[in-house]
Amino acid sequence: xxxxxxxxITGNLTTPIFKNKTLKTQYEVAKLERDxxxxxxxxxxxxxxxxVSNAVVTVDKQREQLELARKRVDNAHLAVKNANLxxxxxxxxYLEVITAxxxxxxxxxxxxxxxxxxxxxxxxxxxxxxxxxx
Numbered sequence: 001x002x003x004x005x006x007x008x009i010t011g012n013l014t015t016p017i018f019k020n021k022t023l024k025t026q027y028e029v030a031k032l033e034r035d036x037x038x039x040x041x042x043x044x045x046x047x048x049x050x051x052v053s054n055a056v057v058t059v060d061k062q063r064e065q066l067e068l069a070r071k072r073v074d075n076a077h078l079a080v081k082n083a084n085l086x087x088x089x090x091x092x093x094y095l096e097v098i099t100a101x102x103x104x105x106x107x108x109x110x111x112x113x114x115x116x117x118x119x120x121x122x123x124x125x126x127x128x129x130x131x132x133x134x
Contacts (some may be wrong), residue, residue, distance in 0.1 A: 048128070055125035062118040069111045076104035 083100035086092035 051128040055128045059121040062121050066114050069114045073107045073111050076107040080104045
């Protein structure tokens with residue numbers, strides 16, 4: 001009986017010590033998990049900011065390309081008009097008129113493609129800002 005009593009008292013005295021070590025280990029693991037989650041959050045924030053920044057720059061550059069493409073289209077249509085005038089006055093062949101019209105058509109198609117890319121850029125920007133669908 002005294003041995004059992006002594007074992008019970010010893011067990012009761014050492015249990016908090018071992019339990020304290022377990023609690024301390026759990027606390028350290030929780031701290032590490034929290035730090036890991038914080039680092040992951042920071043990485044996601046950096047990635048999101050970079051994505052938005054890239055989308056804004058892309059949209060801006062596409063806008064500049066659109067302006068240049070519009071000027072090319074205007075110049076191509078002016079070239080068609082001038083080629084027609086030169087043809088009517090006898091200073092140009094019809095091949096030059098057709099070439100000018102072909103160049104104008106190519107410029108128009110390029111402009112349409114750039115407009116599509118510009119609109120796609122806005123969609124990408126919207127998505128990177130958190131909008132959109134799945």
